[in-house]
Structure formats: C-alpha cells, structure tokens
Amino acid sequence: MAGKVMHAVQFDGYGGGAAGLKHVEVPVPAPKKDEVLLKLEARSLNPVDWKIQKGMLRPLLPSKFPYIPASDIAGEVVEVGSGVKNFKAGDKVVAMLSHTTGGGLAEFAVAKESFTVNRPAEVSAAEAAGLLVAGLTAHQALTQAAGIKLDGSGKPTNILITAASGGVGHYAVQLAKLGNTHVTATCGARNIEFVKSLGADEVLDYKTPDGASLKSPSGRKYDAIIHCATGIPWSTFEPYLSEHGKVIDITPSPRAMFTFAVKKITFSKKQLVPLLLTAKRENLEFLVGLVKEGKLKTVVDSKHPLSKAEDAWAKSMDGHATGKVIVEP
Structure with a gap:
C-alpha cells in the first residue's frame, strides 16, 4: 500500500x-x-x-x-x-x-x-466495533469494581445502572443479567421498554421524582451503582446504598475524585470508585464470544x-x- x-x-x-x-x-x-x-x-x-x-x-x-x-x-x-x-x-x-x-x-x-x-462470521463489523470502549468499560465495572461473576455463580447482588440506554449502559444491563443480579436501571421515558428488553428488572424514568431520587421501586438497597450518567451528587446515591455499597463512576468529575478521597481517608464502608478503563485483549475476546453465542448484543x-x-x-x-x-x- x-x-x-x-x-x-x-x-x-x-x-x-x-x-x-x-x-x-x-x-x-x-x-x-x-x-x-x-x-x-x-x-x-x-x-x-x-x-x-x-x-x-x-x-x-x-x-x-x-x-x-x-x-x-x-x-x-x-x-x-x-x-x-x-x-x-x-x-x-x-x-x-x-x-x-x-x-x-x-x-x-x-x-x-x-x-x-x-x-467470527457471526459477528458483524458494526457489532464488533461497538464492543471496544463501551463494552470493555461495562465489563470492567461489573467484574472488577463490582465483583460480579458473569457465570451466575456469585451471591445475589442488587445493582443500579444509570443512563442504561447509552453505549456503556446498554452493555452493562445485559452483562449484569448474566450474573446473579437484580438490575434497576434509569433512562429517558422513550427508552423504558428498550431497557426492559435488555433484561433490566426495574426501570426508572430519570426525569420523574422517583427516577431523579434513584429509589428502587421494590425498595432494595444497591450493592453497586454503575454510574454512566453525569451530574448526580454523592448525596443522591448514599441513602440507597447497602452497608458496603459502591458507586462506580465511569466518567469521574473533580468533585467525584474529591468524594473518593474523603471516603478513603475516613474509612467509609460506602465507597465511590472512579473507573479508568484498562483494556485487555482477553476481555475483548470474551465479549466477542458472547456476541457470537447470542448472549450479548450491540x-x-x-x-x-x-x-x-x-x-x-x-x-x-x-x-x-x-x-x-x-x-x-
């Protein structure tokens, strides 16, 4: 060439x-x-x-x-x-x-x-290209930061996924449901049925009072929150976290980094975890395999x-x- x-x-x-x-x-x-x-x-x-x-x-x-x-x-x-x-x-x-x-x-x-x-031939170019940053971020947030076992062998876990209809969010919902999880998700009103179709157990319209508060309709406390939206303060999350709950922030702001530091220094049981993607080839191979098997879709x-x-x-x-x-x- x-x-x-x-x-x-x-x-x-x-x-x-x-x-x-x-x-x-x-x-x-x-x-x-x-x-x-x-x-x-x-x-x-x-x-x-x-x-x-x-x-x-x-x-x-x-x-x-x-x-x-x-x-x-x-x-x-x-x-x-x-x-x-x-x-x-x-x-x-x-x-x-x-x-x-x-x-x-x-x-x-x-x-x-x-x-x-x-x-593989079963995975289109568009499906594969979508998997990289977004799919790998969702995978890392769930498996490493939240400790979810995607073979379903882990203990039951309650998870909240914000902005669940977006790039990272729509993968996070599907991957989370491969584990032993109950998934609450937030999105806009037009995408509620779409997010349910991905497997979410409960879906909140983020523009309603309940959706803005992030309160689970079934009253569950969250063991982990995969935070794919922006502009939600720690004070909104904290009441709904379980005793050792974590907020995993995929786009941490300076304010979030300050909260992370404070929680660390004060040995808080509830933590904010800033997530920076560490891309690994074996994780990408795993995701491509899930698409091939029909267990994950872009x-x-x-x-x-x-x-x-x-x-x-x-x-x-x-x-x-x-x-x-x-x-x-």
Whole structure:
C-alpha cells in the first residue's frame, strides 16, 4: 500500500464540534513490526472522542494535530508487520487504537497486534466495533469494581445502572443479567421498554421524582451503582446504598475524585470508585464470544457513512443516542 492515499476525517485544533471536522486525503499508514494494516468496515464513536476535541483531556490528548479521531474499529487485514504472528491478509478482526494517536475515521488504520482480535462470521463489523470502549468499560465495572461473576455463580447482588440506554449502559444491563443480579436501571421515558428488553428488572424514568431520587421501586438497597450518567451528587446515591455499597463512576468529575478521597481517608464502608478503563485483549475476546453465542448484543443507534462523519459526531455529542453510533465505509 506504500504511496497510496486514503480519505480521512480529522481536526486541526481544539473546539469546533462537528463543524470542526475536515475531510482530507492522507497517505495510507504503513504497519510497523508489531502492527496490522486494516481496511475498515466499521468504527464506533464514544464520548471520549469529542471530549478530546473539546480539549477536556489536554495536555495529554491528543499527542499532536492534525488528529484523526476514533479508536474503536473493525475491518479486514490487508498487510501485516514483519513481527506479526497471529494474523494474515484476509482475516476479519476488531481492534482498539490508542487515543493518543487515534486514526479510526479513515479508510485504513494500523492497529497493534496485541490489541487486535479475530472476528467470527457471526459477528458483524458494526457489532464488533461497538464492543471496544463501551463494552470493555461495562465489563470492567461489573467484574472488577463490582465483583460480579458473569457465570451466575456469585451471591445475589442488587445493582443500579444509570443512563442504561447509552453505549456503556446498554452493555452493562445485559452483562449484569448474566450474573446473579437484580438490575434497576434509569433512562429517558422513550427508552423504558428498550431497557426492559435488555433484561433490566426495574426501570426508572430519570426525569420523574422517583427516577431523579434513584429509589428502587421494590425498595432494595444497591450493592453497586454503575454510574454512566453525569451530574448526580454523592448525596443522591448514599441513602440507597447497602452497608458496603459502591458507586462506580465511569466518567469521574473533580468533585467525584474529591468524594473518593474523603471516603478513603475516613474509612467509609460506602465507597465511590472512579473507573479508568484498562483494556485487555482477553476481555475483548470474551465479549466477542458472547456476541457470537447470542448472549450479548450491540444495539446500533444509527449508521453513517465516512463521508458524513460529522452527522455521527453531532449525534454522539447530543448525548441521547440509544446504543452505539457507527460510522461505516
């Protein structure tokens, strides 16, 4: 592929939203020793993508401008680096790119072999691309932070999942129900039946008084809260936590980090746990396997062509997507 150019979407600086994205022609990247070059069939967007553009993660991200955003990709291997052992041209895969360098909103991308996983024929490119940041975050929150055993062997656990119709939330509901859990979930009124269809036992409209208070309709105290929304203070959660209950916050604010520190210092039995994703290849393989077996599904909010990537960007920024926003060729 040396010397060839490809279509890509990038931004040159902070801010600008969807209007700040630029369609450009750039060279097709060459895979290094430990990388594979993929022709992309799907990418999924995550809030972190537009948060990088907004400058919310500066000075860490991005490493430099111009920057091609998106980390969650699925496609076909077209070339492999000299040290790659597990993949060959023609393999269908799903891969996660580093947020530092990005590269997903393009026709081709290079991915590290160490975070590339085979995609079985039963799993579509869109389904696989959705799994990465959102699915892995839900998996880590439940299994590591909340201690849920997804084979159903653990002790009965009451869980609350906020923003349960979104990217992380819709995976969290499905994964939680593989464990021995009772799931209460919050979402907007239009998505109540959808969240029930994912397996939630009780669903609250977050705009009603009961939904805003997060009180379980059946009066249960929560052993863990997977907090996928924003702007809810600790004082709202605390009355409904069990004695050793945890709030697992997937987008911790400075205020949340302060609460985390206070709870630690005072040896509080109730804890706030900030979650930063530690992506692991074996966890991605596990999730892909669940999709193949029909035990987990990626719900696609909308699909957009790369030529209209700004529409997908605006949809993600709006914050009301049901499931995942996907960009296809």
